[in-house]
Amino acid sequence: MRPEFIDAYLNYGELLMKMGRRKEASTLYNKALVYDKRNADLYYNLGVVFLELKDAKQAMSHFDLALSIHPKHQLALYNSALLIQESAQQELYGEGLRRLDLLIELDPKEPRNYFSAALLATDSQQFVLAERYFIQCLEADPSFKGALFNLALLLTNSLQRPSDAIPYLNRNIQLYPDHVKSYLLLGDIAINHEKDLQLAEQCFSKVKSIEPSNIQGQHNLCIVYVEKGELDLAESCLAAIMAAAPTEQYVQQHLAIVRQRLADKRRPT
Template structure:
């Protein structure tokens, strides 16, 4: 009845994605692109579909187009930063850092952005800054699994931080008593750093 009704094409894409028909969802979103000048959300949705299809390059491209259309598009900034961080490439890590910094200027309390910033700093070799970012997250959300695990994991790789590392692991296990990687890390630290075979066992 109304072939140019933008929201209908967007909603159709959303439904097709939920029905696990990503290629048809892409076609619906691409048609929506031709119906609007405000393309940021459409490109973002395309990025989500490509990411679900494990097409990280195309997803990153779509998110970047969304940011070009709307420089304050927080979801596109965040999703693209996560992809860039996952590459561990130094140049791309700096791009990821720049995007997360833009998020934090817009939303200073964005916990997921702070979590990713910690990972970026770790990959760039700034371990102290990484831990500081994760501790900022825990001030607001004390039970956040990612930060609780990343802190002792990083401390376990640093010299002269055994006591701090063990304390951080215990904090993790206090919140998440069934955290398998946490128990493995604790065993590893007790065996290889503290030489306590009984406790490690």
């Protein structure tokens, strides 16, 4: 069949997919394969159909078929690598990274390829490699929110270099001033590693203003008050959380500790 006829099948199939008519699209692609069994795009598009139908096994099978015909099919490389990451099958992580490395070679300016490789390297506990990919992602796109935050998280938790995470969190907050997770992580670094209670208070107060229902942020703000010796403020802070979330046992425990310390402080000597 002439290529333009196959293109017509592909275009109509994509239209059906946009309309949510996945089974019709699948039938159409399979019909086209009768005429052209060596068309990588048809196998890839069938993979997308199965992906939307939540059939990861069939999706992966069709992405692999596309790659067997066209080993540098960028969309098949990318989506199959994502499926490998989501599968949590560690024995496949190496193949996923190989596919992403090939993508990076084919399109070195695309930041999402580095980002996906960084996440997969993190999952496979290759933390130094993950750091390199995150940095390369940020070289391609300095404002990539996910890379800024996840690199900071990696530096803090896995590489045990929390101080190195601070510039990335500050950059993320500068670009995305409502990014709650960045404030929470920066506040955690401030209180536990930098011993900067003023910065920690600023971060957790910001979380409270952005997301008043965020229990973690409110609780951490209360802990800052405890660390500063402001026990009355800590008590009222914890009591407010208890009123909003009475089932949080760790809040109950901390409130009891603060009240005991207040009682001890007020007891005549």
